[in-house]
Amino acid sequence: MPELPEVETVKNYLSEKILNKKVINTKVLNAKLRWPINSKGIRGIKGQTIQKVTRRGKYILLQFNDSILTIVIHLGMTGIVSFKEVGKYKKQKHDHLLLYFDKFLLIYNDVRKFGSIHITKKLSNMFLLKNLGPEPTSASFNIEYLINISSKRKCSVKELIMNQKIVVGIGNIYATEALFLSKIHPGTFANEVTKSQYKKLIKNIQLVLSRAISMGGSTIKDFVNAEGKPGYFSQELLVYQKKYCPIHKKNLISNIKISGRSSFFCNKCQTL
DNA sequence: CGAAAAACCTGGCAGC
DNA sequence: TGCTGCCAGGTTTTTC
Numbered sequence: 039m040p041e042l043p044e045v046e047t048v049k050n051y052l053s054e055k056i057l058n059k060k061v062i063n064t065k066v067l068n069a070k071l072r073w074p075i076n077s078k079g080i081r082g083i084k085g086q087t088i089q090k091v092t093r094r095g096k097y098i099l100l101q102f103n104d105s106i107l108t109i110v111i112h113l114g115m116t117g118i119v120s121f122k123e124v125g126k127y128k129k130q131k132h133d134h135l136l137l138y139f140d141k142f143l144l145i146y147n148d149v150r151k152f153g154s155i156h157i158t159k160k161l162s163n164m165f166l167l168k169n170l171g172p173e174p175t176s177a178s179f180n181i182e183y184l185i186n187i188s189s190k191r192k193c194s195v196k197e198l199i200m201n202q203k204i205v206v207g208i209g210n211i212y213a214t215e216a217l218f219l220s221k222i223h224p225g226t227f228a229n230e231v232t233k234s235q236y237k238k239l240i241k242n243i244q245l246v247l248s249r250a251i252s253m254g255g256s257t258i259k260d261f262v263n264a265e266g267k268p269g270y271f272s273q274e275l276l277v278y279q280k281k282y283c284p285i286h287k288k289n290l291i292s293n294i295k296i297s298g299r300s301s302f303f304c305n306k307c308q309t310l
Numbered sequence: 311c312g313a314a315a316a317a318c319c320t321g322g323c324a325g326c
Numbered sequence: 327t328g329c330t331g332c333c334a335g336g337t338t339t340t341t342c
Binding site: 148149151298 | 313319
């Protein structure tokens with residue numbers, strides 16, 4: 039489900055709600071996720087206060103006052119974080135984890151179980167985080183970096199920018215939109231994209247992500263933020279799951295599979 | 311080795 | 327009403 043703008047939206051609300059709050063109790067209702075939840079480890083945060091709520095790529099990080107402890111959350115495709123007043127909570131299908139605070143509890147629900155929750159003592163060594171590429175808005179995600187790394191790859195440019203080891207946060211929606219804005223065919227070999235195209239692509243990735251964040255992300259089907267509200271950037275999408283090109287009005291949007299993922303593009307705007 | 315396909319899951323929808 | 331097949335904001339693991 040969620041890419042960087044959706045995760046950022048969830049993280050921001052989470053921060054508003056639980057920063058500096060103490061975890062009174064924890065409950066693992068269903069440990070089965072992408073990896074099993076370490077129930078014993080989670081119990082260890084009882085009595086601890088949340089000192090920091092941050093994001094790295096598509097991961098949400100909750101850091102505790104025992105500063106070595108961090109909960110690492112990935113929402114997978116269908117992970118949803120929500121809150122309920124204590125006493126009004128009723129277990130729902132696919133609820134996995136509860137964190138009780140003073141007057142409310144946090145609920146992690148995940149229909150497809152592709153998400154994950156880890157508790158770690160050494161964040162810098164955490165296996166899911168240590169090989170991640172730069173944030174797309176950081177200075178290290180620049181033209182020299184992208185030219186250098188793409189020259190060694192023969193995958194498509196779409197696969198390149200969706201590879202979290204190369205740059206984090208970009209998934210199927212925003213890769214599709216950024217490539218359209220940059221007039222680059224998604225199937226172009228990464229090492230055949232020109233320098234000026236890559237310059238545009240960097241700019242458009244940053245543009246589309248920041249605009250999406252400002253609108254609370256995109257809801258195609260399931261996504262809701264931690265307040266239960268959808269993201270409004272869906273209305274701004276230009277090609278993802280669209281029928282016609284917004285520029286060549288009568289031209290049908292093409293949909294091809296690139297490494298198993300639907301890839302939408304306009305064959306007049308984006309030529310190979 | 312790298313690239314492609316399968317795997318992990320559930321639910322909704324189209325078509326017969 | 328079923329049943330079948332396909333689809334979905336992701337990522338790891340297996341296979342070729």
